[in-house]
Amino acid sequence: MQTTLAKDLAERQALAHSLWQDKIQADVYITIGMGTCGIAAGAGDTVVAIQRELDARGLKVAISQVGCVGMCSYEPMMEIQARGRERINYGNAMAKYVKEIFRHYFDEGELRKAVIVGRAIPTISESHGHQLHSLSFVGPEDGQYIPFQSKQLRIVLSNCGLIDPESIEDYLAVDGYSALQRALCEMTPEEVIAEVLDSGLRGRGGGGFPAGLKWRFARQTPSWPKYVICNADEGDPGAFMDRSVLEGDPHSVIEGMIIAGYAIGAEYGYIYARAEYPLAIHRLNIAIAQARELGLLGENILGSGFNFELQIKEGAGAFVCGEETALMNSIMGERGQPWPRPPYPAVAGVWGQPSNVNNVKSYAYTPRILRMGADWFKSLGTEGSSGTAVFALTGQVERTGLIEVPMGITLREIIFDVGGGIGDNKHFKAVQTGGPLGGCLPRTYLDTPVDFDSLRAAGAVMGSGGMIVADETTCMVEFSKYFMQFVVDESCGKCPPCRIGSTRMLEILERITEGESTLADLDEIKRLARGMQQGSLCALGQLAPSPVLSVLRHFEDEFIAHIEDKECPACVCKALITYRVIPDNCTGCMVCARNCASDAISGEKLQVHEIDPSLCIRCGLCYTVCNFDAIEIISPR
Amino acid sequence: MPIHLTINDKAITVPEGATILEAAGANGIHIPTLCHHPDLTNVGACRMCVVSVERARGVQTACTTPATEGMVVNTMSPAVVETRKFVLEMLLTDHPNDCMTCEVNGDCELQDLVYDYGVKWPEHNGRRHQYEIDPDPNPFIFIDRNKCILCGRCIRTCDEIQNRSIWSFANRGFESKLVAGADQLMLDAGCESCGQCVAYCPVGALFDKMSLGKGRANQAEKVRTTCGYCGVGCNFDLNVRDGEIVRVTSAHDAPVNGMALCVKGRYGYDYVNHPDRLTRPMVRVKWLDAEKVAERVESGQWTLFSEAEQRRASLSYRRTSGDGKSVAPNPQSQISADTFVKTDWDTALNVVAHKFTQVKKELGGEAFALFASAKCTNEENFIFNKFTRQMLATHSIDHCARL
Numbered sequence A: 001m002q003t004t005l006a007k008d009l010a011e012r013q014a015l016a017h018s019l020w021q022d023k024i025q026a027d028v029y030i031t032i033g034m035g036t037c038g039i040a041a042g043a044g045d046t047v048v049a050i051q052r053e054l055d056a057r058g059l060k061v062a063i064s065q066v067g068c069v070g071m072c073s074y075e076p077m078m079e080i081q082a083r084g085r086e087r088i089n090y091g092n093a094m095a096k097y098v099k100e101i102f103r104h105y106f107d108e109g110e111l112r113k114a115v116i117v118g119r120a121i122p123t124i125s126e127s128h129g130h131q132l133h134s135l136s137f138v139g140p141e142d143g144q145y146i147p148f149q150s151k152q153l154r155i156v157l158s159n160c161g162l163i164d165p166e167s168i169e170d171y172l173a174v175d176g177y178s179a180l181q182r183a184l185c186e187m188t189p190e191e192v193i194a195e196v197l198d199s200g201l202r203g204r205g206g207g208g209f210p211a212g213l214k215w216r217f218a219r220q221t222p223s224w225p226k227y228v229i230c231n232a233d234e235g236d237p238g239a240f241m242d243r244s245v246l247e248g249d250p251h252s253v254i255e256g257m258i259i260a261g262y263a264i265g266a267e268y269g270y271i272y273a274r275a276e277y278p279l280a281i282h283r284l285n286i287a288i289a290q291a292r293e294l295g296l297l298g299e300n301i302l303g304s305g306f307n308f309e310l311q312i313k314e315g316a317g318a319f320v321c322g323e324e325t326a327l328m329n330s331i332m333g334e335r336g337q338p339w340p341r342p343p344y345p346a347v348a349g350v351w352g353q354p355s356n357v358n359n360v361k362s363y364a365y366t367p368r369i370l371r372m373g374a375d376w377f378k379s380l381g382t383e384g385s386s387g388t389a390v391f392a393l394t395g396q397v398e399r400t401g402l403i404e405v406p407m408g409i410t411l412r413e414i415i416f417d418v419g420g421g422i423g424d425n426k427h428f429k430a431v432q433t434g435g436p437l438g439g440c441l442p443r444t445y446l447d448t449p450v451d452f453d454s455l456r457a458a459g460a461v462m463g464s465g466g467m468i469v470a471d472e473t474t475c476m477v478e479f480s481k482y483f484m485q486f487v488v489d490e491s492c493g494k495c496p497p498c499r500i501g502s503t504r505m506l507e508i509l510e511r512i513t514e515g516e517s518t519l520a521d522l523d524e525i526k527r528l529a530r531g532m533q534q535g536s537l538c539a540l541g542q543l544a545p546s547p548v549l550s551v552l553r554h555f556e557d558e559f560i561a562h563i564e565d566k567e568c569p570a571c572v573c574k575a576l577i578t579y580r581v582i583p584d585n586c587t588g589c590m591v592c593a594r595n596c597a598s599d600a601i602s603g604e605k606l607q608v609h610e611i612d613p614s615l616c617i618r619c620g621l622c623y624t625v626c627n628f629d630a631i632e633i634i635s636p637r
Numbered sequence B: 001m002p003i004h005l006t007i008n009d010k011a012i013t014v015p016e017g018a019t020i021l022e023a024a025g026a027n028g029i030h031i032p033t034l035c036h037h038p039d040l041t042n043v044g045a046c047r048m049c050v051v052s053v054e055r056a057r058g059v060q061t062a063c064t065t066p067a068t069e070g071m072v073v074n075t076m077s078p079a080v081v082e083t084r085k086f087v088l089e090m091l092l093t094d095h096p097n098d099c100m101t102c103e104v105n106g107d108c109e110l111q112d113l114v115y116d117y118g119v120k121w122p123e124h125n126g127r128r129h130q131y132e133i134d135p136d137p138n139p140f141i142f143i144d145r146n147k148c149i150l151c152g153r154c155i156r157t158c159d160e161i162q163n164r165s166i167w168s169f170a171n172r173g174f175e176s177k178l179v180a181g182a183d184q185l186m187l188d189a190g191c192e193s194c195g196q197c198v199a200y201c202p203v204g205a206l207f208d209k210m211s212l213g214k215g216r217a218n219q220a221e222k223v224r225t226t227c228g229y230c231g232v233g234c235n236f237d238l239n240v241r242d243g244e245i246v247r248v249t250s251a252h253d254a255p256v257n258g259m260a261l262c263v264k265g266r267y268g269y270d271y272v273n274h275p276d277r278l279t280r281p282m283v284r285v286k287w288l289d290a291e292k293v294a295e296r297v298e299s300g301q302w303t304l305f306s307e308a309e310q311r312r313a314s315l316s317y318r319r320t321s322g323d324g325k326s327v328a329p330n331p332q333s334q335i336s337a338d339t340f341v342k343t344d345w346d347t348a349l350n351v352v353a354h355k356f357t358q359v360k361k362e363l364g365g366e367a368f369a370l371f372a373s374a375k376c377t378n379e380e381n382f383i384f385n386k387f388t389r390q391m392l393a394t395h396s397i398d399h400c401a402r403l
């Protein structure tokens, strides 16, 4: 393979840039969000429909597939831009609405089912003579940022939705691989580490350990070979930040890993991605092949004498394999179980050699930091947590999705401004960060700044980016039981405190939700939690009690109501509720009786109906189907 | 470079690379363990060996943490004791309350620790595993997964000592379970029945099937012996109860083999008390004085080795145990010149000595060639050598291991 020199790369970048300009300034430029989320919502069919529509209109334009812009609730999403006209992003762009969208854009037709998400404006921020391209959305009428975007700052997600993730040309066009060029040709490994250290970048996998420090440790271990490992296991329920980055911008991760390899002196890298992410793996494979083709992977990269190769390792989908030592065991073909530290990965990791494990986003930030400078990154976010935070915002908020916000933003801003608050006139109850190893915070903590240290001080954690919002219809005991069930399913089983302790804890929570518990069980929960925290081998077992403890701390009254009064205040726990007909509201329409699967509802037509609690299985169907709000849930029974 | 550290206020020096556990052990400080065994790699699974280390977060496992310069260790801090008790309690919540009838009662590492730390067997209505007991037809190895504490010692033993890698864990979390191969029967998974895993199991989850119900460790006397099967010279302990060998246990201090034994050494002892075992020398009738034979057989001092007996012996040779009944010799059966007579040692040795002398006299020592058995001990081989060269006067001596 011929070596690509720095000047060759510059030429390729210039060429890519002009191709990019041609593309976005074509007669018509159309993009469609083709992340897993978009595809699941039907984007594949949309592409076919768009092509059909283009053919019908005799338009010869290429459709560009891009990653996900994070607005899950609007998928599938497409953008149209005709030369000289505004670029509009349409949501709910199902195949069957494509015609209507075209009519709207080109013929001033009316939109019925599809919606305008916003006017998409490519934005470019500059620093140190480098550019950060990204996409913003403003309302077509008022020209203001749409609410979902108003408080966001897209850095690590900047390319998601902007470029075609399967095109290295697109990546080069937005300054891709220029950080690698800078690192390899203009900086020593120590200087790279110093820059990353100076930027204050903390690992985004949950622990928040300074990335530069980790790299320095790996560099300092006098042993060879060394390995660079990207943790793309992402096992938190409901979290999909890393998937979106890999699907929408795989080259940035690869570029970050090569830079890290150069910095620590590693010539080999693994990307450990869960096999449930086939699209991410597919795009990574394409990106790796493209980078290799261009000489950005392989030997003597950019004529610097530095060699680097990369391999994807598919994980079988165990949460614990996101723990770095379990991950490395899994790479080596061993059972996915953690090992006690020491030895630390930087000293003896995969194959017993120094290894550096970082999260997907940690690597993806790196090229941006080297391009825009440590000072720029430091200027974003807070003193102790520079840069931005990426969250998968889920649960009972109006706008769920993938968001990137500056560190230091408050929980309230995220939930109410970005997420649009709680729908259906319901009230906010709690927010859980850090997934099954994190904690929940109640209303009184809404003004807590979101950064590593403030969240920890408040009793939650940053985690790797899951954020679940709960409203008043959530039973917090049930909520904590869900996470404990998750731990029971995912504990690797190596050490007794976690393996058995989690099962015992779950049994107690089950007893409580079934109304068969005593107050002594609350002490028992605390005792088990202490044993698990103190005795478990890895952070999974050590942190597994956190969700329960945080609920116990902030919502103890709910526990007590379950135990003492056999009452589930949110009317969720089946054993503690009963369904009843409100006679004044019941019209005797019989809808409930017809739908009841266990024939528990009786009553003549136009007569008030009645539910037999001994037959009722508390599935809640009658409550859902009644058109007259005539069914109420009562707890205690 | 030697490492200096303090354990329980005692200043200690150990070589670089020693773990806290080794440092403590070498200085008479006991730290409890379950998943650790000095012959095996350390995995830090059971959490029993935790200790407090100054300036380190939480507790550390002594079996995996290397001693470092200036380290200050407390092996009995409140957090340590609390953690150990918690671990034991958790293990017991998923362990049968069966010490009364357990084979390893009194010889169980879990039981000892539970006793030391005063942990009670917890009654509860939660989940306890109910695995089938003795589900595997392997003739030598008994499994009771309900007693397994998932320490993984058997796995590492098979992997690291025996190099067979039969055992592993299946499933995750509370459902983790010891399996052979891909959850197969042991023999199907390639087990060669050496019983090494049994020897390393700290509890009664793996046991020697032949010894079930034959006597616990405290009921048997241990007699150290050298294995008679081959010339390696493995040592082990015969567990003898009321004059009967009830079990073979390997001994960590055995100089040649340590804990390792093969299937024959560990399980091939049933011949000792087997009814078919030949316990008296047999001589063909033609080498004896016919009258004497008749007279001694008549008086019951000698007996004839009948054809039926011979047949039965060759059959039961392939069985693991005989039915215990010996077939009565039938004096009416035809006595031929080649029939064996069970005589006494003096008679038999006299026949041999007589023949040797005769051959040596007629043909000289060079007429002999001697072949030693690989089963002989060094001492026996020494005597054999002397006998060959000095008594028989020949240098034609060799050893079957050269074949």
Ligand SMILES: Cc1cc2nc3c(=O)[nH]c(=O)nc-3n(C[C@H](O)[C@H](O)[C@H](O)COP(=O)(O)O)c2cc1C
Pocket: A202, A203, A204, A205, A206, A207, A208, A209, A211, A231, A232, A233, A234, A235, A236, A319, A320, A321, A322, A323, A324, A325, A357, A358, A359, A360, A362, A464, A538, A539, A540
């Ligand atoms: C149970 C468990 C699961 C984890 N899962 C992930 C994961 O999915 N992705 C990740 O990047 N880090 C995960 N981590 C954290 C990793 O162990 C490790 O700290 C991280 O990958 C380091 O990268 P960073 O420094 O860039 O954060 C997990 C940790 C634990 C204890």
Ligand code: SF4
Pocket: A320, A337, A338, A490, A491, A492, A493, A494, A495, A496, A498, A499, A536, A537, A538, A539, A540, A541, A542
């Ligand atoms: S804490 Fe849980 S996940 Fe971690 S090693 Fe122990 S059993 Fe496995």
Ligand code: SF4
Pocket: B147, B148, B149, B150, B151, B152, B153, B154, B155, B178, B197, B200, B201, B202, B203, B205, B206
């Ligand atoms: S069978 Fe014995 S040695 Fe094997 S894991 Fe279970 S307790 Fe440990």
Ligand code: FES
Pocket: B032, B033, B034, B035, B036, B043, B044, B045, B046, B047, B048, B049, B050, B061, B062, B063, B064
């Ligand atoms: S003996 Fe150290 S963890 Fe088991």
